[in-house]
Amino acid sequence: MGMGEAQPTEEAVLAMWAGILPHSPGPGVDFFDAGGQSLHLVQFLQQVYQRYRVDLEVTELFAEEFTARRAAAVIARAMEADAEVDDLADRLADLPEEEVMALLSDQTVEG
Numbered sequence: 001m002g003m004g005e006a007q008p009t010e011e012a013v014l015a016m017w018a019g020i021l022p023h024s025p026g027p028g029v030d031f032f033d034a035g036g037q038s039l040h041l042v043q044f045l046q047q048v049y050q051r052y053r054v055d056l057e058v059t060e061l062f063a064e065e066f067t068a069r070r071a072a073a074v075i076a077r078a079m080e081a082d083a084e085v086d087d088l089a090d091r092l093a094d095l096p097e098e099e100v101m102a103l104l105s106d107q108t109v110e111g
Helices: 008-020 038-052 068-093 097-104
Strands: none
Touching: 008 038, 008 068, 038 068
16 A cells, blocks of 8 residues: 555544644644644544444554544544454353353353
């Protein structure tokens, strides 16, 4: 993939930004350099939740320059973490209640 090409999640981020920011940024343009303000950030976070069902940590978005590429990477990590939680919940659902309770209390089940 070339440097100017955007991945699907990055393209979705850019589309969200185009709907809320005063200036439509390209993949490498910082959110705030494109006119983003705190209200725009809140709107973006709401749209991310509606589309991907993930809550993003604002501090993670600001760890580096806040570009669409960076936002897409943060979304991808959040989706992976949610998938891991869902997988764990599915595995716990298959266990007998006493084993789940033992795991939650950090005890081992003798058997």
